[in-house]
Amino acid sequence: MDLRLEVSRRTFLGGMATVLGYLGINPGSHLLAQGNGAARPAQGRPKVEEYDALAKLHFNENPYGPPESVMKAMTQAFKYANRYGYPDGDIVEVIAKLHGVAKENVMLGAGSGEILDVMGATFLPGDKKVLGVEPTYSSVYSFATGIKADAIKIPLLEDYRQDIPAMIRATKKHYREIGFVYLCNPNNPTGRIIPRQEVRQLLDGIPEDVPVLIDEAYHHFVDHSAYATSIPYVAEGRQVIVTRTFSKIAALAGMRLGYAIAPADLIKQMQKHGTGTINALVKWAGVAALKDTQSQAQVKRITLELRRKTTAELEGMGYQVIPSEANFFMVHVRRPVGPVADEFKKKKVLVGRPFPPMTEHLRVSVGNPDEMRRFMTAFKEIMAAPASS
Numbered sequence: 001m002d003l004r005l006e007v008s009r010r011t012f013l014g015g016m017a018t019v020l021g022y023l024g025i026n027p028g029s030h031l032l033a034q035g036n037g038a039a040r041p042a043q044g045r046p047k048v049e050e051y052d053a054l055a056k057l058h059f060n061e062n063p064y065g066p067p068e069s070v071m072k073a074m075t076q077a078f079k080y081a082n083r084y085g086y087p088d089g090d091i092v093e094v095i096a097k098l099h100g101v102a103k104e105n106v107m108l109g110a111g112s113g114e115i116l117d118v119m120g121a122t123f124l125p126g127d128k129k130v131l132g133v134e135p136t137y138s139s140v141y142s143f144a145t146g147i148k149a150d151a152i153k154i155p156l157l158e159d160y161r162q163d164i165p166a167m168i169r170a171t172k173k174h175y176r177e178i179g180f181v182y183l184c185n186p187n188n189p190t191g192r193i194i195p196r197q198e199v200r201q202l203l204d205g206i207p208e209d210v211p212v213l214i215d216e217a218y219h220h221f222v223d224h225s226a227y228a229t230s231i232p233y234v235a236e237g238r239q240v241i242v243t244r245t246f247s248k249i250a251a252l253a254g255m256r257l258g259y260a261i262a263p264a265d266l267i268k269q270m271q272k273h274g275t276g277t278i279n280a281l282v283k284w285a286g287v288a289a290l291k292d293t294q295s296q297a298q299v300k301r302i303t304l305e306l307r308r309k310t311t312a313e314l315e316g317m318g319y320q321v322i323p324s325e326a327n328f329f330m331v332h333v334r335r336p337v338g339p340v341a342d343e344f345k346k347k348k349v350l351v352g353r354p355f356p357p358m359t360e361h362l363r364v365s366v367g368n369p370d371e372m373r374r375f376m377t378a379f380k381e382i383m384a385a386p387a388s389s
């Protein structure tokens with residue numbers, strides 16, 4: 001018996017067993033008990049027992065952990081831990097083939113977060129600005145600020161959709177100052193999509209040499225017929241950079257893997273700013289994850305089912321929920337979110353931070369069935385009490 005494989009099975013496979021159990025599929029005797037110990041950078045680090053006891057509904061992670069196929073691929077790749085020039089499963093070629101592009105159109109990152117960072121380093125020097133909506137995935141703006149670049153932030157529409165005509169107008173007005181335009185589709189934190197014709201409207205409506213970063217981190221959860229990936233625009237020769245991550249549907253947030261699909265000349269410029277430090281385990285994990293479409297379909301099914309159930313219950317209690325196409329949703333709590341999130345934390349449930357200017361909307365990631373039960377119990381107790389300031 002391979003001890004490492006056995007240990008990793010014990011540690012990780014309970015998560016996918018939960019998915020299969022919830023979906024009424026017999027997970028098999030080799031799928032063992034619960035456990036998922038990933039953590040995230042830039043946060044105070046809790047102790048293991050403390051962390052494991054929390055319902056983690058604050059970072060839009062996949063609560064089930066990687067499926068067996070991915071665990072096996074990572075475990076087998078341990079044998080390359082001492083090497084530099086090891087076979088890597090041809091991860092770049094596999095991604096290129098999946099999207100019908102050349103390998104020169106692909107750049108790997110240690111998470112798609114690294115690619116967003118690289119976008120700033122590549123396209124914002126010389127006092128250029130990033131243009132996007134607010135609120136959105138704000139790391140894009142933090143990276144820009146980190147390199148002393150500025151952002152032009154366009155407010156969302158009243159129904160929390162991204163205001164594409166306003167983005168076009170602002171891009172044209174500030175044309176020479178814009179380093180790139182950022183579209184998050186579906187948007188984090190609202191979960192709302194940009195319909196495919198509005199993406200086209202934006203690309204057709206702005207000067208064609210302005211790069212547009214389209215962040216598809218939550219692509220795999222979308223079920224809306226008006227949505228489409230923007231990867232085909234790359235083959236059309238547009239200045240479009242599409243990012244994807246393995247942190248969400250593929251449950252590899254702690255392992256760090258993402259990628260960009262873009263025209264070869266842009267990839268070349270971007271690669272100068274990347275670290276290229278993707279480890280052997282996660283490269284093999286990525287290849288296995290892309291193959292295991294069945295596990296991803298199961299994660300999508302259970303996530304959408306739990307999102308529907310939880311949001312229906314909240315709406316039944318009279319709370320408005322923004323229609324989401326992602327593995328999280330926003331509920332209007334009608335009081336400042338900061339103190340509400342603190343109350344949740346006291347009950348060992350972590351929920352999203354405030355996303356100004358939407359300071360009365362709580363972002364909740366869709367966790368596993370137990371976490372969602374804990375969320376609803378805490379929600380009812382917290383909202384029954386008067387608002388604390």
Ligand SMILES: Cc1ncc(COP(=O)(O)O)c(C=O)c1O
Pocket residue numbers: 059060110111112113114137184188215217218244245246247253257258
């Ligand atoms: C919209 C969006 N883009 C990118 C990321 C970065 O993810 P990662 O660096 O784990 O790929 C996140 C993470 O939450 C996100 O929500």
